[in-house]
Amino acid sequence: MRFAQRSFTFAGTVGLLMLLPMFFLYDRIGTDYPPAITHPEFFYGFLTVTVAWQIAFLIIGTDPVRFRPLMPAAMVEKFFYIAAMAALYLQGRQTLAQFAITGSDMIFGTLFVISYLKTGPGAH
DSSP states (O other): OHHHHHHHHHHHHHHHHHHGGGGGOHHHHHHHSSSOOOOHHHHHHHHHHHHHHHHHHHHHHHOTTTTGGGHHHHHHHHHHHHHHHHHHHHTTSSOHHHHHTTHHHHHHHHHHHHHHHHTSTTOO
């Protein structure tokens, strides 16, 4: 159980540290990675949902056995994002450097799978 606690708490903490500054980088992102963002509702929608999931990771980390039913959804959050970014990379719609950022999601997704397996029946 300690492994799952640490995995989810670390993932949530790192996620919040990475995502919260993005709320203030809307114009900068458009400048550094043209074209400019033209649909702020998608940008801020992505951020708010993703931040909500980081908070969910922190909640799961408080009691992984109790919140084990949420772990598959946490895995979906990680692995579907990786799949979407891989598709964009393969289509030439993002650079390798932009795709490489998903490496942390792959690590956390893998930790979530291991956590799920370690918190199965009989764990506590």
